Amino acid sequence: MDYTKCYKEVLRMYSFIDPFAELIRHNENITYKVTEKGSENTYLLRMHKPITKNMQGVHNTREAIHSELEYLLAWSTHSELPVQIPIPNLNGELVSTVIIEQEEIHCSVLKWLFGENMCKQDLNTEETVSIFGTRIAHLHQFSMSYQHDSSFIRPKYELEWTNTMLTKLRTGEEMGIITSMDFNVLDKTFSLINDRIKLLSKTIETWGFIHADINYSNLILTSKGISFIDFGLSGFGYYAMDVAMGALMMKSEMRDAVLFGYTNIFTRRLDTEQLESFMLLAIFGYYAFLVSKKDSHKWLCEQMPNLIEVCKPFLNGKTIFYDI
Structure with missing residues (x-):
């Protein structure tokens, strides 16, 4: 497909000047930085077409994209820090759709969030890591109060999601990327995680709208502080999943600081077993994505033994929160 032709067609649907x-x-989208010549007006154009078929899902539908943008609009009116604000097209629609080579492509435009992409060096003190934990908590705090109707559609991160992930990894075994012995360990790990998820209750304090893709590439250090970007995979899930992803980003000695910052806003206890399960699922999700990328197969083969060595103590009931 000629994506150059596609993005040019989309740009004509907005009031951009040159x-x-x-x-x-x-990746999960085709993204462009759009700048109006002669001005500082800058935007992010997203063409919601994933790079591989195994990344396709409900989040690529027009209804789900519109729901994400509605959430961002609401979040932008409450957040003390900058948010990627959706921009409507000439027809006042948040989602633009073009047909290129008989394929329907949904697109959206957001205001560009100025700042620096964060890296490990930016979160190397307990104070900054704790602040990061409070940022996750503030996002969840808003989600608890966010009102939406039945037309609000986003992915759900529960058993169907984990089972789909396992199916993708099984493809890796069939391709010879993952050995049968290693896949057996993964299968048992998923079974234990699913058993734990089945025991979790969905309450206003445990389940709601989450970012679902917290990592360094989705954090921007603005002049006002840390802002989240890229809500493309956001959906409904356990709040512990976001916290686990945040902790996974940190060195072992910094993980307690993430929890401290988060629980400074929400005084409820965070269950370590839950966090470990979601940390592993975050890693599994990345590996499942790489199975469909041939240029990553060598890396997967090299790294899989390390992941298996983490799964084994997990299966034996040992705490791995500081070892992943």
Whole structure:
């Protein structure tokens, strides 16, 4: 498909003045940085077309994209820090749809969030890591109060999601990327995690709208502090999943600081077993994505033994929160 033709078609649906587009990347979306020449007006154009078929899902539908953008609009009116604000097209619609080579492509535009992409060096003190934990808590705090109707559609991160992930990893075994012995360990690990998820209760304090993709590439250090970007995979799940992803980003000695910052807003106890389960699922999700990328197979083969060595003590009931 000629994506150059596609993005040019989309830009004509907005009131941009002489826009210039630069390709950023193609992952779960094809993204472009759009700048109006002669001004500082800058935007993010997203073409909701994942790079591989195994990344397709409900989040790529027009209804789900619209729901994400509605959430961002609401979040932007409550957040003390900058938010990627959706921009409507000339028809006042948040989602634009074009048909290129008989394929329907949904697109959206957000205001560009100025700042620096964060890295490990930016979160290397207990104070900054604790603040990061409070940022996750503030996001969840808003989600608890966010009102939506039945037309609000986003992915759900529960058993169907974990089972789909396992199916993708099984494909890796069939391709010879993952050995049968290693896949057997993964299968048992998923079974234990699913058993734990089945015991979790869905209450206003445990289940709601989550970011679901917290990592360094989705954090921007703005002049006002840490802001989250890329809600493309956001959906309904256990709040512990976001916290686990945040903790997974940190060195072992910094993980308690994430929990301290989070529980400073929510005084409830965070269950370590839950966090460990979601930390593993975050890793499994990344590996499942890489199974469909041939250029990553060598890396997967090299790294799989390390992951298996983490799963084994987990299966034996040992705490791995500081060892992943």
